[in-house]
Amino acid sequence: MAHKFLTIPSLEKGAFHDSDKISKLNLSYCSSCYLIFINNKAKKIPTSNSQSFSFLNNRELNTFRKSISKNILRQIEDLSGQKKSQLSMIDVGAGDGYFASLFKNKISRILCLEPNINEVRKIKRRKLCVVGQGLDLKWAQKSRSKYNLVLCTQVLEHEVNPLKFMNLLRQLLRPEGLLYLEVPSLEYILENHQYFAFYPEHVCYFSLQALTRLMTNQWNILQSGKGFNGQFNWILVQANKNYSKDNWGQTLHLAQQGLQDNLKKFMKDKKRNGLTFAMWGAGAKGKTMLVQNRILSGAIDYLVDKDKTKWGKSFLGHSIYSTKIIENRPPDVILISAFTYAEQVKRDLKKLKWKGQLWQLTPELTISSFS
Numbered sequence: 616m617a618h619k620f621l622t623i624p625s626l627e628k629g630a631f632h633d634s635d636k637i638s639k640l641n642l643s644y645c646s647s648c649y650l651i652f653i654n655n656k657a658k659k660i661p662t663s664n665s666q667s668f669s670f671l672n673n674r675e676l677n678t679f680r681k682s683i684s685k686n687i688l689r690q691i692e693d694l695s696g697q698k699k700s701q702l703s704m705i706d707v708g709a710g711d712g713y714f715a716s717l718f719k720n721k722i723s724r725i726l727c728l729e730p731n732i733n734e735v736r737k738i739k740r741r742k743l744c745v746v747g748q749g750l751d752l753k754w755a756q757k758s759r760s761k762y763n764l765v766l767c768t769q770v771l772e773h774e775v776n777p778l779k780f781m782n783l784l785r786q787l788l789r790p791e792g793l794l795y796l797e798v799p800s801l802e803y804i805l806e807n808h809q810y811f812a813f814y815p816e817h818v819c820y821f822s823l824q825a826l827t828r829l830m831t832n833q834w835n836i837l838q839s840g841k842g843f844n845g846q847f848n849w850i851l852v853q854a855n856k857n858y859s860k861d862n863w864g865q866t867l868h869l870a871q872q873g874l875q876d877n878l879k880k881f882m883k884d885k886k887r888n889g890l891t892f893a894m895w896g897a898g899a900k901g902k903t904m905l906v907q908n909r910i911l912s913g914a915i916d917y918l919v920d921k922d923k924t925k926w927g928k929s930f931l932g933h934s935i936y937s938t939k940i941i942e943n944r945p946p947d948v949i950l951i952s953a954f955t956y957a958e959q960v961k962r963d964l965k966k967l968k969w970k971g972q973l974w975q976l977t978p979e980l981t982i983s984s985f986s
Contacts, residue, residue: 675843675844676843677713679842679843679847680713680714680717681717683795683842683849684714684717684718686838686851687764687793687795687851688718688721688722690793690837690838690851691763691764691793694791694793694853701723702722702723702724702763702764703722703723703724703725703726703760703762703763703764704718704722704724704725704726704762704763704764704765704766705725705726705727705728705760705762705764705765705766705787706725706726706727706728706765706766706767706768707728707749707750707765707766707767707770707784707787708728708729708749708750708767708768708769708770709727709728709729709734709738709743709745709766710729710731710734710768710769711734711737711738711741712727712729712734712737712738712741712743712745713741714766714768715727715738715741715743715766716741716743718764719741719742719743722763722764725743725744726744726745726746726760726762727743727744727745727746728745728746728748728749728750728754729745729746729747729748729749730747730748730749732747735747750780750783750784750787751783752783755783755786755787756786758786758787760787761787761788761789761792762787762788762789762792763788763789763791763792763793764792764793764794764795765784765787765788765792765793765794765795766795767784767794767795767796767797768795768796768797769797769798769799771796771798771821772798772799772817772818772819772820772821773816773817773818774818774819775818777819777829778829781829781833782833785833785854788854789854790854790856791853791854791856792853792854793837793851793852793853793854794834794851794852794853794854795849795850795851796826796849796850796851796852797842797847797848797849798820798821798826798847798848798849799812799817799820799821799846799847799848800821800822800823800841800845800846800847800848801820801821801822801825801848802822802823802845802848803841803845803846804820821848822848823839823840823841823848823850826839826848826850827839827850827956830850830852833854833855834852834853834854834855835852835853835854835855835958836850836851836852836956836958836959837851837852837853837958838850838851839851873980874904874908874911874974874976874980875908875910875911877974877980877982878908878910878911878914879910881914881948882910882913882914885914890947890948891916891944891945891946891947891948892914892915892916892946892947892948892949892950893915893916893917893918893919893940893941893946893948893949893950894911894915894918894919894949894950894951894952895918895919895920895949895950895951895952895953895960896918896919896920896951896952896953896956896960897918897919897920897922897925897930897935897952898920898952898953900952900953901918901930901952901953902930902931904952904976905930905931905933906931911950912931912932912933915933916946917933917934917936917940917944917946918930918933918934918935918936919935919936919937919938919940919941919949920935920936920937921937921938921963923937938963938967941964941967941969942967942968942969945969945970945971946971947971947972948971948972948973948974949964949969949971949972949973949974949985950974950975951973951974951975951976952976957975961973961985964985969985970985970986971984971985972984972985973985
């Protein structure tokens, strides 16, 4: 994993919280996934519990949580086909239990996991079932229950290995289960110069892009966004029932073979009927597909990406364009290389009123008419 290192030597007076004394922050980030790691050499004066948790009990934040809870309930009822009264959920790192309490009397079985004894007392006062510990492999393996919904707010930034922790969350879910994740927004901190929000107890920080990329082939992204005036990044995902860690390599090989066979057929039609082919996504997955498949490279007429910084640049010999080119030069076929963003791409294509044949690797190749 390639990392770049940044240093913020001296920050403007007033950029810090009253309880902070910081002279230097060292930030390192992965150049492929944009995950930010903190190496904080600053000396921080601990704040009291009332100070450190005050913003988490903010009225505006509670309003945001209420809105999110209603959205989650709608989604889970539609996807699971069960009534709310038949559903079960677990809140991992439940804090004082406020978020979990919003689902009370709507979901029949609710469990909270919380290691902080003071917060456990508050959860009990809300008459919620609670286990006084955090999530670890031992507990996940012992737990015989599987849940329709897992909440995990303001926890992932404390984990040294986010992917490993995501696997633990996956073990708690039923096949059709939903996971709601919420983390502090890296963009908000940097754009608003709130460097005091780089807490020593936070191991890593996520931009919304990094949080989305973390949802690898194990998850289908339903919704994502920013909340609490942009201070939080959140994502709602569903467990991918077709994902299997053991057969992923074989499935990917078959998918690539299926892509190659269909590309051979397309190339014949391309020469005969003058068809055009575009690929959406000039990122790591697109690069891998082009390197592994020479026929694909020869079939592409142009590449599309929403990232403005990529427009006009060359990508393995292909020019990258904005999505407007689809309106001006509509292709007959579009291949989505960034399958993590497939649902968002489909919404964008509808806005562009594009009609044609849509190819996806999910991970197997699927071809469908799009209109």
